[in-house]
Amino acid sequence: MSADSLVPETRVLAIASHVVYGYVGNKMATLVMQLLGCDVASLNTVHFSNHTGYRQFKGTRATAEQITELYEGLCQSHLTDFDVMLSGYAPSAAAVEAVGAIGMDLQCKAEKSPGSFFWVLDPVMGDQGRLYVNNDVVPAYKKLIRHADLILPNQFEAETLSGIKITSLSTLAEAITAIHATYNTPHIIITSVDLSKFTQSSAQPTTTPSDSLTVIGSTTRSDGSPRLFRIDVPALDCYFSGTGDMFAALIVARLREAVFAADPQLRTTKSWVSPDEVQATDLPLARATVQVLASMHSVLEKTMEARDAELRAADIRGDELLSDEERLKRQHLRKSKAAEVRLVRNVQYLRNPTVVFHAQDWKKEDLPARSQ
Amino acid sequence: MSADSLVPETRVLAIASHVVYGYVGNKMATLVMQLLGCDVASLNTVHFSNHTGYRQFKGTRATAEQITELYEGLCQSHLTDFDVMLSGYAPSAAAVEAVGAIGMDLQCKAEKSPGSFFWVLDPVMGDQGRLYVNNDVVPAYKKLIRHADLILPNQFEAETLSGIKITSLSTLAEAITAIHATYNTPHIIITSVDLSKFTQSSAQPTTTPSDSLTVIGSTTRSDGSPRLFRIDVPALDCYFSGTGDMFAALIVARLREAVFAADPQLRTTKSWVSPDEVQATDLPLARATVQVLASMHSVLEKTMEARDAELRAADIRGDELLSDEERLKRQHLRKSKAAEVRLVRNVQYLRNPTVVFHAQDWKKEDLPARSQ
Numbered sequence: 001m002s003a004d005s006l007v008p009e010t011r012v013l014a015i016a017s018h019v020v021y022g023y024v025g026n027k028m029a030t031l032v033m034q035l036l037g038c039d040v041a042s043l044n045t046v047h048f049s050n051h052t053g054y055r056q057f058k059g060t061r062a063t064a065e066q067i068t069e070l071y072e073g074l075c076q077s078h079l080t081d082f083d084v085m086l087s088g089y090a091p092s093a094a095a096v097e098a099v100g101a102i103g104m105d106l107q108c109k110a111e112k113s114p115g116s117f118f119w120v121l122d123p124v125m126g127d128q129g130r131l132y133v134n135n136d137v138v139p140a141y142k143k144l145i146r147h148a149d150l151i152l153p154n155q156f157e158a159e160t161l162s163g164i165k166i167t168s169l170s171t172l173a174e175a176i177t178a179i180h181a182t183y184n185t186p187h188i189i190i191t192s193v194d195l196s197k198f199t200q201s202s203a204q205p206t207t208t209p210s211d212s213l214t215v216i217g218s219t220t221r222s223d224g225s226p227r228l229f230r231i232d233v234p235a236l237d238c239y240f241s242g243t244g245d246m247f248a249a250l251i252v253a254r255l256r257e258a259v260f261a262a263d264p265q266l267r268t269t270k271s272w273v274s275p276d277e278v279q280a281t282d283l284p285l286a287r288a289t290v291q292v293l294a295s296m297h298s299v300l301e302k303t304m305e306a307r308d309a310e311l312r313a314a315d316i317r318g319d320e321l322l323s324d325e326e327r328l329k330r331q332h333l334r335k336s337k338a339a340e341v342r343l344v345r346n347v348q349y350l351r352n353p354t355v356v357f358h359a360q361d362w363k364k365e366d367l368p369a370r371s372q
Numbered sequence: 373m374s375a376d377s378l379v380p381e382t383r384v385l386a387i388a389s390h391v392v393y394g395y396v397g398n399k400m401a402t403l404v405m406q407l408l409g410c411d412v413a414s415l416n417t418v419h420f421s422n423h424t425g426y427r428q429f430k431g432t433r434a435t436a437e438q439i440t441e442l443y444e445g446l447c448q449s450h451l452t453d454f455d456v457m458l459s460g461y462a463p464s465a466a467a468v469e470a471v472g473a474i475g476m477d478l479q480c481k482a483e484k485s486p487g488s489f490f491w492v493l494d495p496v497m498g499d500q501g502r503l504y505v506n507n508d509v510v511p512a513y514k515k516l517i518r519h520a521d522l523i524l525p526n527q528f529e530a531e532t533l534s535g536i537k538i539t540s541l542s543t544l545a546e547a548i549t550a551i552h553a554t555y556n557t558p559h560i561i562i563t564s565v566d567l568s569k570f571t572q573s574s575a576q577p578t579t580t581p582s583d584s585l586t587v588i589g590s591t592t593r594s595d596g597s598p599r600l601f602r603i604d605v606p607a608l609d610c611y612f613s614g615t616g617d618m619f620a621a622l623i624v625a626r627l628r629e630a631v632f633a634a635d636p637q638l639r640t641t642k643s644w645v646s647p648d649e650v651q652a653t654d655l656p657l658a659r660a661t662v663q664v665l666a667s668m669h670s671v672l673e674k675t676m677e678a679r680d681a682e683l684r685a686a687d688i689r690g691d692e693l694l695s696d697e698e699r700l701k702r703q704h705l706r707k708s709k710a711a712e713v714r715l716v717r718n719v720q721y722l723r724n725p726t727v728v729f730h731a732q733d734w735k736k737e738d739l740p741a742r743s744q
Contacts, residue, residue: 006717018390020442021413021451034403034716041393047416047434049445058445060438062419066431070392073421073430077705079393333449344406345378 005351006037007257011081013106015067015099016088016122016245018044020059022340024051024242025089032249033086035347041082043070045090045099053241054336055329064094071102082106083117086252088245089124096140104147114270118256121148122248125157142183149271150187150255150285151179152248158190168198172216173228173362180220186271187285188226189217191247211235215293216362219283221276228362229280233293238304240339243296250292250350258284258291279361286359294353302349303342310338377723378409379629383453385478387439387471388460388494388617390416392431394712396423396614397461404621405458407719413454415442417462417471425613426708427701436466443474454478455489458624460617461496468512476519486642490628493520494620497529514555521643522559522627522657523551524620530562540570544588545600545734552592558643559657560598561589563619583607587665588734591655593648600734601652605665610676612711615668622664622722630656630663651733658731666725674721675714682710 012033017025030042045067048059067090074080085103090096103119110117123141126132138160145151145161159166162175162182172193179185193214213235218226259272262284266272274283314334319327343350384405389397402414417439420431439462446452457475462468475491482489495513498504510532517523517533531538534547534554544565551557565586585607590598631644634656638644646655686706691699715722 009717013392018414018416020385020415021446021449027414031403031406034406037716039716042390042399043392044390044416044419047419047438047442049442050449050451054449056445056448058441058448066419069430070419070421073428074393076428076430077393077422077426077709078702079422079709330450337449337451344409344411345381 007253008260010038010253010256011083012038012040012252013043013080013082013085013102014040014088014249015043015045015085015090015102017046017048017091018042019048019050019057021050022241022337023246023343024053025245028242028245028341028343029086029088029249031343032246032350033253035343035350036250036253038253041074041079043067045088045095051241051336053239054333061091062095064092064098067095067098068101071098071105075105080106080109084120084252084256085117086120086122086248088122088248090137093134093136093140096137096144100140100144100147103144107147113268115259115266115268115272118150118272119148120150120152120248120252120255121145122152122244123157123161124244125160127154127156129156131160145179145185146183148185150189150251151183151185152189152191152244152251153179154191154244155193158188166193169195173226176216176218176226176228180218180226181224184224185220186273187217187219189215189251189285189289191215191244215289217283217285217289217359218280219273219285222273223276227278227280227283229283229286229289229359230362231286231289231293231357231359233297233357236297236300236304238300238307238339240300240303240341241336242341243300246296246299246341247292250295251288254288254291255284258288261287281359281361290357290359291353293357294355295350297355297357298349298353299341299343299346302346303339306342307335307338311335314338379625380632382410382625382628383455384410384412384624385415385452385454385457385474386412386460386621387415387417387457387462387474389418389420389463390414391420391422391429393422394613394709395618395715396425397617400614400617400713400715401458401460401621403715404618404722405625407715407722408622408625410625413446413451415439417460417467423613423708425611426705433463434467436464436470439467439470440473443470443477447477452478452481456492456624456628457489458492458494458620460494460620462509465506465508465512468509468516472512472516472519475516479519485640487631487638487640487644490522490644491520492522492524492620492624492627493517494524494616495529495533496616497532499526499528501528503532517551517557518555520557522561522623523555523557524561524563524616524623525551526563526616527565530560538565541567545598548588548590548598548600552590552598553596557592558645559589559591561587561623561657561661563587563616587661589655589657589661589731590652591645591657594645595648599650599652599655601655601658601661601731602734603658603661603665603729603731605669605729608669608672608676610672610679610711612672612675612713613708614713615672618668618671618713619664622667623660626660626663627656630660633659653731653733662729662731663725665729666727667722669727669729670721670725671713671715671718674718675711678714679707679710683707686710
């Protein structure tokens with residue numbers, strides 16, 4: 001294995017959850033970034049046995065004080081020379097605030113060198129129309145987000161942050177525009193939008209196969225307007241946990257790589273915002289996202305194959321002795337385990353993605369009049 | 373990067389300390405095993421900002437109950453199909469006992485398939501003649517060790533376990549023989565013995581350059597006698613933290629690989645103990661150790677280069693304004709940070725070690741008469 005396929009040297013502070021078994025949160029993000037060549041400091045916000053998708057787990061949550069204390073430990077020994085911070089799940093509003101204070105302190109330390117520190121924030125609040133954090137976490141995130149350089153909400157989180165229900169391409173564009181404007185957010189990616197659920201009329205202008213997912217991104221222009229791009233990827237018929245964390249980790253590595261490959265001025269520009277003349281599809285954010293999705297698609301395809309093989313080989317003797325409820329629970333546990341993302345044997349797909357996806361420019365005037 | 377350079381698929385439960393910044397304990401061991409292709413579940417016994425070699429750190433220790441609870445979380449969701457357990461630092465005697473109970477439970481679960489589960493135990497108690505754990509941790513380890521398949525004491529820990537002060541090659545052999553006998557331990561490796569500190573007479577029979585370290589290993593024969601081998605490696609003029617954890621992680625991966633490359637019967641033999649006719653230097657333990665030391669030597673050499681470059685480039689402006697005490701502290705912190713082992717950019721040396729070291733057979737009759 002050569003070092004050629006590594007991204008530029010990048011020191012990352014990753015703040016998210018830890019699970020003993022499997023790959024979500026920091027357990028996923030840390031490894032993914034390390035495999036791409038990043039030096040990762042991992043500050044864990046929870047210590048759980050496994051991810052919550054199993055519907056049962058044991059362990060403890062870090063308090064806001066414990067999170068702050070670990071960061072103070074880094075500060076007192078001068079261990080804060082991070083290029084990027086990636087913040088994910090925090091288990092309470094106070095913990096979100098503690099993480100926010102860390103991000104702001106690192107920004108403050110880097111103030112004199114624009115572009116030398118970049119904060120990627122995944123505002124983990126919920127999914128599929130449902131909050132899975134306490135209500136007070138939402139306002140905590142709303143205060144924080146104006147400090148982040150790139151945020152990675154899913155569709156539900158983008159709705160929560162923008163206050164706009166996303167039911168069409170035009171409301172999607174509105175939500176992104178609103179987030180840019182309200183929070184002064186330089187970069188946004190909305191991970192996995194299911195356009196096939198939009199009303200027919202609004203999805204018409206582009207042919208979106210019903211079995212595909214769309215990722216929408218935007219880097220703001222100097223007037224605050226969005227520069228939108230979209231990338232359609234085939235959806236896989238399987239539910240995986242930790243894919244949001246995988247996306248976040250990959251984008252950290254790939255975005256910095258894309259910025260380093262762009263005009264040298266960009267990397268010393270605050271928040272790495274490209275000049276206005278750069279088209280949406282030429283943005284480092286778009287180039288990075290294309291790479292990220294290619295890696296994810298291959299790794300998840302390999303995971304699906306491995307999952308199917310594991311489930312076929314599963315020893316289900318004894319299942320028939322269980323009650324219906326117990327049997328279903330056992331099946332769910334088995335499926336959850338089998339669907340753990342396979343990373344360590346699939347590093348080549350992270351490092352040298354081969355699948356080709358394309359970013360499409362997506363201008364507001366392309367939208368059908370009646371959906372605007 | 374091809375998958376060819378990966379070790380056989382191995383599921384490991386790694387129980388050790390976590391640090392946010394840098395590479396010791398589970399932060400080191402987990403990554404090293406992952407980079408070699410192992411699927412690692414990481415159960416963290418402490419959550420510290422950085423390693424204690426910095427002489428200051430913040431964070432919390434897991435209680436024995438928290439360690440046990442995380443394992444119960446794995447059990448209840450059937451996430452315990454581990455091939456290997458690697459246990460390292462535990463922060464109290466009760467925590468050592470909790471870790472021990474986990475190892476014994478996993479052994480119990482694998483009882484019907486000899487060789488299907490293997491426990492590597494690093495009895496972290498102290499170094500350089502000094503305990504750095506509470507006194508009650510020693511008897512806790514002494515109870516545990518009889519259950520482990522391979523133990524990795526340093527010279528001081530081997531003395532503590534055997535009750536024999538190691539001052540010569542013959543007392544070293546005696547200590548290993550005593551550990552095999554007292555604890556019924558199948559495999560032992562004493563990491564880093566400094567033979568140059570032995571009395572001249574006892575070190576005479578072999579030429580040991582004064583700037584080399586010796587690793588001594590042994591797999592027991594069926595009569596309980598040791599099969600000793602030694603490997604001399606050039607010592608590097610630098611103190612690194614986490615090298616014991618790095619050794620342990622590499623030996624987990626490489627030993628299983630060596631066992632898989634040996635007679636197929638071996639992998640279904642309890643504790644992977646080779647038949648009596650296998651010579652010391654042909655033992656999978658010896659073959660694995662050779663690989664491990666080659667990887668370590670290259671990675672540490674690269675680390676030393678990077679450390680020197682980092683220290684040369686260090687911004688020491690302002691140091692002259694500090695008191696002597698503060699300046700020395702600042703220098704120590706800078707050196708500690710610069711000496712953090714460089715893993716993520718040096719994966720090729722882990723996967724495809726190129727340096728060649730040799731294991732030497734080491735029989736008791738080779739020892740000089742007067743030192744026996």
